Each structure stands twice: as C-alpha cells, then as structure tokens.
Amino acid sequence: MTQDIAIITGAAGGIGRAVTDRLLSDGFGVLGCGRSPRPADFPGAAHWVQASVAAPAGAAQIARTAQDLGPVTVLVNNAGVQIEKTVADTTDADWDLLMGANCRGVFNMCRAVLPDMSRYGGSIVNIGSISATVADPSMALYNASKAFVHGLTRSIAVDHGPNVRCNAIAPGWIMTDMAEDGFALADDPAKAMQDALARHPVGRMGMPTDVANMVAWLVSDQAAYVSGASFTVDGGMTAASPLNPGLF
Amino acid sequence: MRLQGKTALVTGARGGIGRAIVARFEREGARVYAADLTETGSISNASAAELPGNFVKLDVTSEADAINAMQRVRADVGHLDILINAAGIEIEKTIEDTTLDEWNRSFAVNVTGTFLTSKHALPLMRAAAQNGATASLINFGSYDGFIADPGLAAYCATKGAVHALTRAMACDHGPEGIRVNAICPGYIDTPMLQSFFTGDGSGGGGKSIDDLQQAVRDVHPMRSYGTPDDIANLVTWLASDEARYASGQLWILDGGLSAQVQQMKL
Numbered sequence: 001m002t003q004d005i006a007i008i009t010g011a012a013g014g015i016g017r018a019v020t021d022r023l024l025s026d027g028f029g030v031l032g033c034g035r036s037p038r039p040a041d042f043p044g045a046a047h048w049v050q051a052s053v054a055a056p057a058g059a060a061q062i063a064r065t066a067q068d069l070g071p072v073t074v075l076v077n078n079a080g081v082q083i084e085k086t087v088a089d090t091t092d093a094d095w096d097l098l099m100g101a102n103c104r105g106v107f108n109m110c111r112a113v114l115p116d117m118s119r120y121g122g123s124i125v126n127i128g129s130i131s132a133t134v135a136d137p138s139m140a141l142y143n144a145s146k147a148f149v150h151g152l153t154r155s156i157a158v159d160h161g162p163n164v165r166c167n168a169i170a171p172g173w174i175m176t177d178m179a180e181d182g183f184a185l186a187d188d189p190a191k192a193m194q195d196a197l198a199r200h201p202v203g204r205m206g207m208p209t210d211v212a213n214m215v216a217w218l219v220s221d222q223a224a225y226v227s228g229a230s231f232t233v234d235g236g237m238t239a240a241s242p243l244n245p246g247l248f
Numbered sequence: 249m250r251l252q253g254k255t256a257l258v259t260g261a262r263g264g265i266g267r268a269i270v271a272r273f274e275r276e277g278a279r280v281y282a283a284d285l286t287e288t289g290s291i292s293n294a295s296a297a298e299l300p301g302n303f304v305k306l307d308v309t310s311e312a313d314a315i316n317a318m319q320r321v322r323a324d325v326g327h328l329d330i331l332i333n334a335a336g337i338e339i340e341k342t343i344e345d346t347t348l349d350e351w352n353r354s355f356a357v358n359v360t361g362t363f364l365t366s367k368h369a370l371p372l373m374r375a376a377a378q379n380g381a382t383a384s385l386i387n388f389g390s391y392d393g394f395i396a397d398p399g400l401a402a403y404c405a406t407k408g409a410v411h412a413l414t415r416a417m418a419c420d421h422g423p424e425g426i427r428v429n430a431i432c433p434g435y436i437d438t439p440m441l442q443s444f445f446t447g448d449g450s451g452g453g454g455k456s457i458d459d460l461q462q463a464v465r466d467v468h469p470m471r472s473y474g475t476p477d478d479i480a481n482l483v484t485w486l487a488s489d490e491a492r493y494a495s496g497q498l499w500i501l502d503g504g505l506s507a508q509v510q511q512m513k514l
Contacts, residue, residue, distance in 0.1 A: 135508050136508075238395065
C-alpha cells in the first residue's frame, strides 16, 4: 500500500518541525524542506529536500521529489520569514526576501501540487498569523504577507474544491527560537515574560505542538467538511482588548 | 448643511454621545427629537432650555413609550429620515457577579430598546424613503462587541447582539430604502467612561485615576480617547445622503485601538 505523502515547508525548526513529528506519528510519509541542508536531528523516517519555495523551480523540485515518494495528499505551507521594520524602513531587498517566501512561496507550492492533488484529493494547510488581522508594530510587510495567505487560502478552497480542501491557521505567540530571542533582548526578560503571560487567557505561551495539533486535525477526515476557513490558535490573546493586563 | 430638511430622532439624547449628536444634527439643519428618560438627563446641570433638540420622553424598554414617541413624530412631520439608537447602559461585572436583574436590564436597554424603537420607527422611515431617497437607522454597537474588555460580560454580549441585529435589519429593510448601520466606539470620553474608570474599585492596581487614564490613552495608536464629537462626525456622515450606499456595516471608531495586536513589553 502506498503511503500518503505530506510536504512540510520550513520544516527545520519550530512549528515546521513539530508538524513533521506529528504527521509522521499520524502515519504520513513526510517530505520536509528548507533552504538549508537536512538538519542533523531531523527524524530519520522523514525525507528532506534542500530547496527554496520562493523560486518556482525550487517549488517544482520539492513537488517532484514528493510525488516520486507517493501521492501528495497534504501540503503544509509553513516556511516564512519575518523582518521587523516599518514601511518607511523597508528596502526593496526586504520586500523580495519576505514576499518571496511568505507570499510567492505559498503560491508556488500550491501551484506545484494542485494538478495532482485535484485528481486524488488532498488538504492544504497554510500557516498565516493573527498579524493578518491585527497589526504587530514594525512588522509591516510580515503583517501584510499573512493577510495574503488567508486570502489565498479562501481562493484555493473555492477554486479547487471538492477534491482539495484548503485552510489556514493563525498562530499567536508561539515559543520558538525566534520568540525566545525576542524575550532575551528585553530589558527585564522575566518581567517581559510575566507581562506576556498575563495577556493570554490560557495562562501560557503557545508551543509549536499547539499548532501541529491543529494541522493534524485539519488534514484528517475529522475536518472533511472544513475548507476555506482560518483558525486562530493564540491562547485567547486576540479575544481580549489590547489594554495593559491588570489595568482594571 | 448636510442634514437640511431631515427629521431625526436620537435615543439616549441626554447622554454624552447622544447630546453631541443632537447638537450636531441641529447645526446641520435637521429637526431633531431628543429622546431620553428625563428632559435634562443626569449628566449636567443645564436647564431644559439650554439643551438641544425637541425633548421626547422615551424609556426605550417601554413599548408604549416607543409608540407614543413615534406618534408625536407622525403628528408633527409624518415621516422620520434618521433614527439613532444611542441609549445604552453598562454593567461592570463578570457573569458570576452579574445578577439576573442586571443581565436582564442590560439586554432590555441595549438590545430590546434598539428593537422596540426601531420597530415602531420603521413605518415612519419607510415613509421618508420615497422617490429614491434613503432613510438612515444607526445603532450603537461597540468595540466590545468584537473583543472583550475584562469585567464587562453582559455589555459585551449585548453589543454583539446589536451587531447581528444591525446586519439582519439591513437585509430586511434595505429593499425599502432604509439603510442600517452600527457605530462601534472604542474609548470615548463620556460620563460612562469616567464611571468605568472610577467604577467598582476592582482594578487599577493602586494607580490613580489620572495614571490609569494615561495608561489607557497610551495604548491607543492615536494616543488619546475619542470625543463625543468624533462619534457625531461619523454619525452625521452615515445619516447624510453622501452615505446613500452605506448599509449593513459595523463602523469601528476607536483611534486604531483594535487594529493592533496586544502590546507586549519586550
């Protein structure tokens, strides 16, 4: 019996790695990809291809590699870059790098897998962000690129049903190396963390596995009627008014 | 003058926002009925003669009052171009602390009041929306109908209900030429806001009211609260013929507060 194949972009660390581990344990064959060589600790059961989703040729190479392994029924577009600048400070090179990965990369990958996936059916999960609807300061292009992801998600769901379902996840603050670096830079890291926790109704920061749990559900038969939707996984943060916690 | 020749009725007309709307509408040339529980209201020492609009006694929770108010407009003018459902109350409690009476009172004023006033105004608004003209019905939702302030559970729920009601009414009465929108204010400097700050003593972390207010201002991209006149500016536009294609929308006016994610102190 041929194993269904899941492509996970940006699989080396953080959310991508958690999704890799989870889909492996759920019985998928996994092809991870990234711009770097295969990480030393990447699970032996998973395949790896070094390629950039930002280039159409890179995306095509990833899709071909996966299709040689088996039917690609899952694509998780997780690869993304973050540049902490306002519009005024953003350079053309910043635009190319960020939009290349976050927007064109998602488009490239979807376009590369859709012809086959439309025939035998499958599920695409795009990692968007709560930043698509509420702005993080000094993250202008990142915020905008994530709005693109949620918009493209709806279009793919509309255009490529019934065989392909396409959904997006909007993670909030997920503790990855990127987020930990941010806290380390704070004047008082412990206080910064305390402040951040107070803004989360569930009382903790997100973990990559929290996002992987939602990915696993969305690609499963449990979500057979779910398409074109965006799911927020943020510990309740965006349900609350953005006031200082404990002010009232 | 943007509202020349139009007739408007404003509920909660003696409240902070209601009064600004009534005064502005008069300056824009409208004939305005100022509907509230009492002629002078509770928030100022002004005499009846100093307050704008033609007073109409209206407890929005009373169907008889709604019928009487509209009968007065029908007798005077025969139609109503603009209805502003601005009456509202706020209970500053979590649901565990909210009594059933408080819950019912919140819904009675904020939701049932919007329903009753609108229901009995609609025939008059239909009469205004003739020969291509539109009538404009404006409800008061809130920023809190989208995202929650702590300790305001019943209020948040009533405003969510008003948002849904606004869309439903826009669908039902658009074909009759009646536009229905909701204004969703954030922090507006009114007596209700001051009451929120001085409130029940549950919060503030020992801060003075001034420090608390400054802290809240600082969270806003515009670094200030809105004023009742800011609200009146948008209400005036939505009530005017310039907004003839605007309907079924929830208009957030909050100085950018809800555009941003939580401002963690990194």
